[in-house]
Structures are given as C-alpha cells and as structure tokens.
Amino acid sequence: MPVSAYTQVTELSADAHACLTFGQRDDLLDLTAAFVRDGLASGFRVVVLSDSPQLATAKLGWREIAAEEAVAAGQMVMVASQDGLVGPQGFSAEQAMSWLRDQLADSRRHGYAGMRVALDMSWALRPMTGIEELPVLEEEIAAAVSGAGMSVLCGYDRERFDPVTLALIAPFHSHTVAAATYYDDPVLRICRQYVPPGIRLAGEMDFMAAEALALALGEAIRIDGDITINMANLSFIDASSIRMVTDAAASLDPSRTVILRCRPAIEARFTQLGADRLPQVSLVGVDEG
Amino acid sequence: MKGNDRRPDPLSPGDSPVLADPEADVGDGEGRLVLDQAFDSGTLYALRAAVQAHAIQAGLPESRTDDLVIAVHELAANAVRHGGGAGRLRMWERDGALHCQVNDGGSSAAGTQAGPGGNMADRWPFLQGHGLWLVRLVADQISVFSGPGGTRATIVFSVGKDPSVSAPD
Numbered sequence: 001m002p003v004s005a006y007t008q009v010t011e012l013s014a015d016a017h018a019c020l021t022f023g024q025r026d027d028l029l030d031l032t033a034a035f036v037r038d039g040l041a042s043g044f045r046v047v048v049l050s051d052s053p054q055l056a057t058a059k060l061g062w063r064e065i066a067a068e069e070a071v072a073a074g075q076m077v078m079v080a081s082q083d084g085l086v087g088p089q090g091f092s093a094e095q096a097m098s099w100l101r102d103q104l105a106d107s108r109r110h111g112y113a114g115m116r117v118a119l120d121m122s123w124a125l126r127p128m129t130g131i132e133e134l135p136v137l138e139e140e141i142a143a144a145v146s147g148a149g150m151s152v153l154c155g156y157d158r159e160r161f162d163p164v165t166l167a168l169i170a171p172f173h174s175h176t177v178a179a180a181t182y183y184d185d186p187v188l189r190i191c192r193q194y195v196p197p198g199i200r201l202a203g204e205m206d207f208m209a210a211e212a213l214a215l216a217l218g219e220a221i222r223i224d225g226d227i228t229i230n231m232a233n234l235s236f237i238d239a240s241s242i243r244m245v246t247d248a249a250a251s252l253d254p255s256r257t258v259i260l261r262c263r264p265a266i267e268a269r270f271t272q273l274g275a276d277r278l279p280q281v282s283l284v285g286v287d288e289g
Numbered sequence: 290m291k292g293n294d295r296r297p298d299p300l301s302p303g304d305s306p307v308l309a310d311p312e313a314d315v316g317d318g319e320g321r322l323v324l325d326q327a328f329d330s331g332t333l334y335a336l337r338a339a340v341q342a343h344a345i346q347a348g349l350p351e352s353r354t355d356d357l358v359i360a361v362h363e364l365a366a367n368a369v370r371h372g373g374g375a376g377r378l379r380m381w382e383r384d385g386a387l388h389c390q391v392n393d394g395g396s397s398a399a400g401t402q403a404g405p406g407g408n409m410a411d412r413w414p415f416l417q418g419h420g421l422w423l424v425r426l427v428a429d430q431i432s433v434f435s436g437p438g439g440t441r442a443t444i445v446f447s448v449g450k451d452p453s454v455s456a457p458d
Contacts, residue, residue: 206333207370208331238366240419243419269359272426
C-alpha cells in the first residue's frame, strides 16, 4: 500500500466533512466520481456543485456514472456554483448554509436515507465580496453534518488556493482525502484511479519509475473485474514500461479486460509491441485527458 | 529538470574514445552537428526533450519525431542500464536525413581494457529486448559498432523526403 495519512474516499462515513485537496483536476473528478458512485449505490441523494454542471455530467459519464439518468430520477442534483453556494450579491456563509439546509430538507422530504454533497470549491478563487467568510462556512458545515446523515466533500485545488486559506479551512474537516499516489515528480505521476478502477499515468513514463509502476499494477490487478490504465495525459512511454503493462495484462485470466486508455501515438506504440494481440487488452484511443 | 543544466560529463576529458574511433561518423565535414548532449539515468527526460525540439526544427514530421524520440531513448536507456551508466548523444543532419549516434561512453578505463581479442559486443544485450526491437522497427537505418571505446549505435531518419515516410501535417 502506498503510505498515506489520508482517508480513502471509499471509506468515508455517512456524516463526514471531508477535505479533498488535489493537484490535478483529474484527481478531483475521479475522487468525486467515487464519492458519487458510492452515494448513489447506497440509495442516498447526491448533490454535485461545480462551475459547469454540463461538463461535470459529461466527465462523470465516461467514469461510468449515469448522472443524467440519476438526475432524471431525482436521486441526483447537478448544480452550478452561482445557483448554490454563491448568491447574486456575492458570497455569504449564511446564504450558503441556507442553500445547503434546503438541499438536506428536500432530500429528507423525498425519503432519502442520506445525502452526499460534492462541492468543487473553485468558485472561491474568484474575487467576490464576502469570501473572507469561507472559514465560517466550513465551520458551519462541520456542525451541520453531525448526526444529520449528510456527508460533504469539499474539493480544493492545492496549487491555486493559497496556503493560508487552506490552513484556515482544513481544521474544520473531519477527514482529508487524496488520491493514492505511487509516484509523483514534475515529469511523471502514477496514482490510483477509483472510477473506473485502475491506475492513472500522466507525464512521461520510463524505466526509471519501473518500481512504482510495478507496485501500482500489482495492486490494480488484485482487484476483481476489469481494470483501466488511464494514460490519456501520458505523452511518452518507453518499451520496458509497455512490456510491464502488457505482462501484467497477460498474467490475468482471459475473461478479464485491461482497458488501455491512451492517445493515438501511445496506442500505436502498444500495437507495435503486440499488446493488441492479447485477449485481455482493449485499446481505447482518446484525444486528450 | 533544466535542459541546459549539464551534469559533469564523464566523457569530457579531451578526445573521447568514440571520437577517436576511425569509423566515427561525426566530424567528416559533410554533416551539420545539431545536438551533442551527455546523459545519464537522471537526464533522459532532458535528452528526449532536446531530441524532440531539434527533430521538429529539422523538419521531421510529428509522428516520425515521436519515433525518433523513442528510438534515441531506447538506445540511451540501454547505455544507462547495460553500458557505463551514462553516455552521449550526437545528432547531425546530412543528405536530407537526421543521424543520431548514441554511445555508452566506454567510460571506465577498466571497462575498455578487455583482454586481447576481447569482444565488447556483449556490453549491451543488443539483440535482446523490446526496446531495440522497436528501434529497428522505426529507424530507417541502424548500425552498431562495438569496440574498445564502448558500444556505439547510429540510427538514421529521413526528413520527410522519402515518399514512404508519412508527410508532414
């Protein structure tokens, strides 16, 4: 297991107030997807707040979350930041909490046993009046989730929020959530992907990170079912790393599928080295992440 | 990693064994040297970035640039893993083609002092491994020389003039 002081997003309790700090939007989307998926599977109402509900729906879509269907069924609510936490006059903790309480009341009225709320906090990066009340909002959320059958996941971009703000809001959260990471330097990142299950490689992968790749693949193939190796943001992979991925795929029962999601240039490399001839491998081309 | 941040070059003192090699391709006056870069395990990323930039500059189409980058990387990776742990790339233009020569340094004096008739061809497992298989697949030409100065591999990529090579976008 990768060493981590963080809680797995899949292990959050029903009244968690979790802080998701992410370095890449892929992490936010992936961890949010896991949070949403588990919430829907538990029969909870799920509310997702983001700057663009349309884009968020699409991004959840390829992660096998049927957001549109869940919205149509009333189990899920996709809401834009400006229709939720932020009012026309700017931000106030009171107004934001009133929106959140309304959501909870609505969820209960419809008979849901619980509610999960995923908040992409990017809106708070924009200049607006009242933003100094952000820690007040987090403090009040902490009080509101207690015993309410509501859990809230707040996503903060740790590259864009200043350390002072992050330090102010962090203590009000009961859990800290981040992607399990096997390798992270300016050239390469290898981390777990929660939805669909597998791993994600971004940057440039070569034999120097072979050990981390071996660990990541080893953990990924231990789970049941199909595995996705998401390489949509990988711009280079060398032959020995390709060999490691295909060896891992070849070691699986042919009934299982390893989905290799990659750009055309990387896909061609896997094909050149014969990966497409393995019954376990499914190559899926993508334009970009 | 900074592209210009050269590490101490293990090959630098004067005439390197490779330059002294009578069959060395560089320096015969016909080619134009565009890149001369030492590398080791920590600078392969910078090497790939430099090769990519120079290949694009030389007019190599995008897909062939990708091929050149991986070919050079695989040769350099072999030098790092199976040669002296470091090496040197030279890249030059000649007759409408890009030539890339990777040598593994023949770095240590002990390494180059093979006994009489010592065969240095086993410095790299040259015919093994997917990496070198891939190099042979993508390069227009490849030649390998192993001698007391180490192992030296040269690959040639035509710059878009060969109709069998995909045209630039």
